[in-house]
Amino acid sequence: xxxxxxxxxxxxxxxxxxxxxxxxxxxxxxxxxxxxxxxxxxxxxxxxxxxxxxxxxxxxxxxxxxxxxxxxxxxxxxxxxxxxxxxxxxxxxxxxxxxxxxxxxxxxxxxxxxxxxxxxxxxxxxxxxxxxxxxxxxxxxxxxxxxxxxxxxxxxxxxxxxxxxxxxxxxxxxxxxxxxxxxxxxxxxxxxxxxxxxxxxxxxxxxxxxxxxxxxxxxxxxxxxxxxxxxxxxxxxxxxxxxxxxxxxxxxxxxxxxxxxxxxxxxxxxxxxxxxxxxxxxxxxxxxxxxxxxxxxxxxxxxxxxxxxxxxxxxxxxxxxxxxxxxxxxxxxxxxxxxxxxxxxxxxxxxxxxxxxxxxxxxxxxxxxxxxxxxxxxxxxxxxxxxxxxxxxxxxxxxxxxxxxxxxxxxxxxxxxxxxxxxx
Numbered sequence: 001x002x003x004x005x006x007x008x009x010x011x012x013x014x015x016x017x018x019x020x021x022x023x024x025x026x027x028x029x030x031x032x033x034x035x036x037x038x039x040x041x042x043x044x045x046x047x048x049x050x051x052x053x054x055x056x057x058x059x060x061x062x063x064x065x066x067x068x069x070x071x072x073x074x075x076x077x078x079x080x081x082x083x084x085x086x087x088x089x090x091x092x093x094x095x096x097x098x099x100x101x102x103x104x105x106x107x108x109x110x111x112x113x114x115x116x117x118x119x120x121x122x123x124x125x126x127x128x129x130x131x132x133x134x135x136x137x138x139x140x141x142x143x144x145x146x147x148x149x150x151x152x153x154x155x156x157x158x159x160x161x162x163x164x165x166x167x168x169x170x171x172x173x174x175x176x177x178x179x180x181x182x183x184x185x186x187x188x189x190x191x192x193x194x195x196x197x198x199x200x201x202x203x204x205x206x207x208x209x210x211x212x213x214x215x216x217x218x219x220x221x222x223x224x225x226x227x228x229x230x231x232x233x234x235x236x237x238x239x240x241x242x243x244x245x246x247x248x249x250x251x252x253x254x255x256x257x258x259x260x261x262x263x264x265x266x267x268x269x270x271x272x273x274x275x276x277x278x279x280x281x282x283x284x285x286x287x288x289x290x291x292x293x294x295x296x297x298x299x300x301x302x303x304x305x306x307x308x309x310x311x312x313x314x315x316x317x318x319x320x321x322x323x324x325x326x327x328x329x330x331x332x333x334x335x336x337x338x339x340x341x342x343x344x345x346x347x348x349x350x351x352x353x354x355x356x357x358x359x360x361x362x363x364x365x366x367x368x369x370x371x372x373x374x375x376x377x378x379x380x381x382x383x384x385x386x387x388x389x390x391x392x393x394x395x396x397x398x399x400x401x402x403x404x405x406x407x408x409x410x411x412x413x414x415x416x417x418x419x420x421x422x423x424x
Contacts, residue, residue, distance in 0.1 A: 100127030172239035
């Protein structure tokens with residue numbers, strides 16, 4: 001009996017110790033937005049709400065840090081303009097615009113190696129050839145354009161093989177996804193492609209296997225359209241933009257639907273709801289050459305997705321905006337910007353920031369600048385610079401700018417996004 005009473009007293013004591021802790025835990029969870037669930041796909045973005053909800057969108061709300069890297073301080077390696085960049089886990093790959101050569105660097109900007117040679121022979125590819133890194137085995141795949149094939153290289157530049165890939169010459173870009181699948185995007189410019197109109201306007205993008213066989217396609221809005229050969233010469237259909245989030249692709253083809261794509265599926269990620277706002281919506285608006293500037297609103301450029309937010313660039317007449325959609329609350333806000341400006345860089349007080357590229361996880365953003373432009377835009381003498389939230393980052397930027405020479409190779413601006421507890 002005495003033992004039973006002692007046991008009951010122990011249970012009561014433990015109960016009163018644990019319950020307050022549970023209350024605290026529940027309270028913390030309720031107020032921890034990291035633990036709130038994002039809304040399911042597809043999200044509907046209310047553009048009217050965004051226009052009516054002006055805000056300042058600061059980089060510190062999205063990112064933890066920013067760093068600057070010169071691509072090869074070794075002047076023997078001349079980079080010049082960059083045609084394309086892709087970021088892997090530990091390396092940066094780019095295509096040099098001057099000759100189309102594809103090159104590899106580490107995350108400090110050190111040049112490591114290049115891939116193949118420019119030309120039409122074995123192990124060679126044409127200037128402007130597109131490439132992709134592979135997520136599973138860290139290889140480089142270079143599409144050879146008009147030669148209907150691609151080359152495969154190991155990351156150190158060692159040539160492995162050539163594989164036939166007979167897709168149309170309208171291929172604009174592609175990315176390797178897990179399980180040996182390519183996401184390809186297509187373009188059409190009627191002024192020099194009109195003789196191939198019926199063959200090329202089939203899809204805006206699609207998933208293909210390693211031999212170029214289609215798996216799933218996004219039909220082009222002009223597919224099966226009744227357009228004369230003369231009108232076809234005025235058609236301009238640019239390829240959809242590509243960014244990454246959570247190891248899948250975020251794709252924006254013409255229209256009001258943004259897609260999420262992995263190796264097995266293409267599904268709607270976002271639906272743009274313009275409401276009563278005049279916007280591009282007709283075939284003529286999207287695909288025919290316009291004689292003058294349009295006052296209709298439209299989305300342009302890249303779609304950036306993070307764990308809890310998505311960012312769009314929007315134009316309306318001469319006005320430009322960055323829209324932010326909150327994936328948890330479903331709310332939308334916008335910030336008016338100049339066409340070449342981005343988020344307010346209050347991390348270190350440097351130039352505003354909007355990236356061109358992301359890594360596969362989508363938690364690292366990247367943009368490049370030539371050295372002269374970088375020095376001008378990040379001079380601390382400018383009076384319109386935002387206040388820096390982190391003085392140590394501001395000091396690092398100042399030192400970097402002071403040490404940068406005008407004839408240095410391009411500078412990479414790399415931003416590391418905030419982590420969230422809901423991320424994998």
